[in-house]
Amino acid sequence: MDVILQNIGKRYANKEWIFKDLNYHFCSGERIALTGNNGSGKSTLLKTIGGMVLPSKGEIAYKLDENTIAADQLLHHIAFASPYLELIEDFTLLEMVTFHFKFKKSRNQLSSEDLIQKMYLEGNENKHIKNFSSGMKQRLKLGLCFYTEASLILLDEPCSNLDRRGYDWYHEQIENLPKAPLVIIASNQEEEYQFCKEIIRLG
Numbered sequence: 001m002d003v004i005l006q007n008i009g010k011r012y013a014n015k016e017w018i019f020k021d022l023n024y025h026f027c028s029g030e031r032i033a034l035t036g037n038n039g040s041g042k043s044t045l046l047k048t049i050g051g052m053v054l055p056s057k058g059e060i061a062y063k064l065d066e067n068t069i070a071a072d073q074l075l076h077h078i079a080f081a082s083p084y085l086e087l088i089e090d091f092t093l094l095e096m097v098t099f100h101f102k103f104k105k106s107r108n109q110l111s112s113e114d115l116i117q118k119m120y121l122e123g124n125e126n127k128h129i130k131n132f133s134s135g136m137k138q139r140l141k142l143g144l145c146f147y148t149e150a151s152l153i154l155l156d157e158p159c160s161n162l163d164r165r166g167y168d169w170y171h172e173q174i175e176n177l178p179k180a181p182l183v184i185i186a187s188n189q190e191e192e193y194q195f196c197k198e199i200i201r202l203g
């Protein structure tokens with residue numbers, strides 16, 4: 001997917017601008033990092049690109065194979081993972097995965113069991129999410145994101161709470177992604193975005 005930012009700006013409750021007059025053309029297949037100090041607006045920009053937060057000014061255009069994607073269809077093309085994204089804590093792992101793929105299409109038609117194995121969470125199928133460790137939750141969020149068929153993948157601080165094995169798993173998943181999706185990563189940890197050719201620094 002191509003994402004075109006046209007003079008976008010964001011401020012909350014008419015207070016100071018977090019970013020203003022941003023113009024950028026993100027192209028399909030690119031891996032791009034958004035970096036910057038705490039509070040510089042990385043998460044806000046990522047959520048604005050994902051349609052979760054509305055810009056205070058300017059416009060964002062989304063194009064897939066030259067066709068414009070309407071704002072109300074965007075949801076069907078996006079996969080998003082972040083530490084603040086809520087999982088349904090009362091679900092078991094198997095219920096969570098099955099529920100997610102009732103709404104989203106899975107990449108490679110993987111079964112829930114295959115997917116759980118890909119996230120190396122096998123053996124926890126009947127465990128409630130509320131009893132997962134923070135690293136297990138993060139792997140689940142990333143796994144749901146990586147294995148959803150999406151043309152725009154948005155990752156906010158993707159390796160939060162991951163241990164060494166989790167970092168290695170994350171890199172393997174990134175390498176195995178199809179070439180076409182646009183991947184945008186908000187992070188200040190170089191290891192989370194070292195494979196990105198383009199780095200946009202905010203603030």
Ligand SMILES: Nc1ncnc2c1ncn2[C@@H]1O[C@H](COP(=O)(O)OP(=O)(O)OP(=O)(O)O)[C@@H](O)[C@H]1O
Pocket residue numbers: 012018036037038039040041042043044045
């Ligand atoms: N919902 C909100 N309402 C009001 N202000 C907000 C809201 N969300 C974020 N902000 C403010 O917007 C600014 C940018 O926050 P944001 O979380 O986008 O920064 P960040 O670069 O991702 O920070 P960090 O590196 O700490 O995660 C901060 O001053 C923050 O307090």
